[in-house]
Amino acid sequence: MNLNQLRTILQEEKIIFSFSGTVTQSLVVGIAKSMKHELEKRGEENSIIDSIFSIVVEQLQNIMSYSQEKESQDSKGILLLGFSEEKNKYFSITSNQIKEDDKKKIITKIELLNAMSAKEKRKYLRDLLKSGEFSHAKGAGVGFVEISKRASENLLINFNEFDNSEYFELKVYV
Amino acid sequence: MEKLYLKESEYTPEIILDKENNLISFIGQSYPENTFEFYQPIMNWIGKYCENIPTNTKVILELTYLNSSSFKAFFDIIDLFEGARKKCNCSIDIDWIYDKDNDIALETGEDFQDDFEDLNIVLIEKN
Numbered sequence: 001m002n003l004n005q006l007r008t009i010l011q012e013e014k015i016i017f018s019f020s021g022t023v024t025q026s027l028v029v030g031i032a033k034s035m036k037h038e039l040e041k042r043g044e045e046n047s048i049i050d051s052i053f054s055i056v057v058e059q060l061q062n063i064m065s066y067s068q069e070k071e072s073q074d075s076k077g078i079l080l081l082g083f084s085e086e087k088n089k090y091f092s093i094t095s096n097q098i099k100e101d102d103k104k105k106i107i108t109k110i111e112l113l114n115a116m117s118a119k120e121k122r123k124y125l126r127d128l129l130k131s132g133e134f135s136h137a138k139g140a141g142v143g144f145v146e147i148s149k150r151a152s153e154n155l156l157i158n159f160n161e162f163d164n165s166e167y168f169e170l171k172v173y174v
Numbered sequence: 175m176e177k178l179y180l181k182e183s184e185y186t187p188e189i190i191l192d193k194e195n196n197l198i199s200f201i202g203q204s205y206p207e208n209t210f211e212f213y214q215p216i217m218n219w220i221g222k223y224c225e226n227i228p229t230n231t232k233v234i235l236e237l238t239y240l241n242s243s244s245f246k247a248f249f250d251i252i253d254l255f256e257g258a259r260k261k262c263n264c265s266i267d268i269d270w271i272y273d274k275d276n277d278i279a280l281e282t283g284e285d286f287q288d289d290f291e292d293l294n295i296v297l298i299e300k301n
Contacts, residue, residue, distance in 0.1 A: 025185070025206070025207040028185075028205070028207075029184050029185050029205075032205075033184075046275045046276070047275070047277050047278075050239070050276065050277070050278050051278070053239065054239070054241070054278065057205050057241050058241060058242060061205070061207070061241060061243075064207065065207075122281075122285060125242075125245075126249075126285060126288075126289055129245070129246050129249045130249075130289075142242040142243065142245075142246060143241075143242050143243075145242065146241070146242040146245070150278075
């Protein structure tokens with residue numbers, strides 16, 4: 001295996017940070033912190049850094065809690081943080097294995113969020129919290145709302161098959 | 175009631191629950207893995223405190239970052255105070271302290287202000 005192949009892809013796609021493996025809480029902390037440090041070094045604005053921090057934590061914790069909830073799924077995930085020169089924006093992509101049955105639920109949720117204004121998202125989140133619907137759920141429900149609040153564009157989702165398993169991809173522009 | 179003190183960790187805030195001084199304080203960031211398990215004992219303590227609430231309570235919330243499930247946990251904590259406030263002749267002063275350049279923290283404080291009108295939540299900018 002030649003790692004330069006991987007390196008070439010990362011370079012071409014303007015990836016600043018990449019991770020692939022089992023997501024754990026200590027990794028979430030380590031990744032989020034080192035990304036923050038890296039972005040500070042690049043002289044980024046605090047508001048951008050805080051948004052990226054928040055999005056990345058939610059994305060990774062979503063992967064973690066999803067796999068805990070559905071015991072059969074592993075919590076392996078891929079995370080890429082990159083910079084799009086075309087848009088002059090950072091983006092964060094995650095991918096993890098999901099159950100085929102959950103595909104529809106995710107699509108419905110993301111479409112709902114993508115159709116909302118910033119103000120509506122704030123209200124929607126608080127209504128969710130008040131309803132108690134998510135009181136003990138670890139699910140991605142609230143996480144997606146938070147990610148979409150911090151994103152500068154609609155959330156982009158993709159589903160694809162790999163090794164006979166279904167994978168969910170979420171791309172967020174900051 | 176016994177005083178409860180939790181040191182700040184990498185992903186949980188410093189927590190002071192002090193009945194003797196009627197002080198409740200959370201300082202730091204919060205994004206634990208199992209948020210509800212983490213905050214359950216805190217909720218229990220505050221629930222008990224609210225059963226026999228003193229005339230004046232000071233609550234300090236200086237939370238630089240909350241993940242979505244922590245936002246929910248603090249929503250529930252503040253909800254306990256609002257429940258107590260409605261039933262008592264007492265004052266509960268909540269200081270929401272945020273950094274000048276932390277827009278997300280300011281926004282979160284504003285959300286809490288909007289949702290809990292019976293409480294005196296003051297937003298305090300820190301330089």
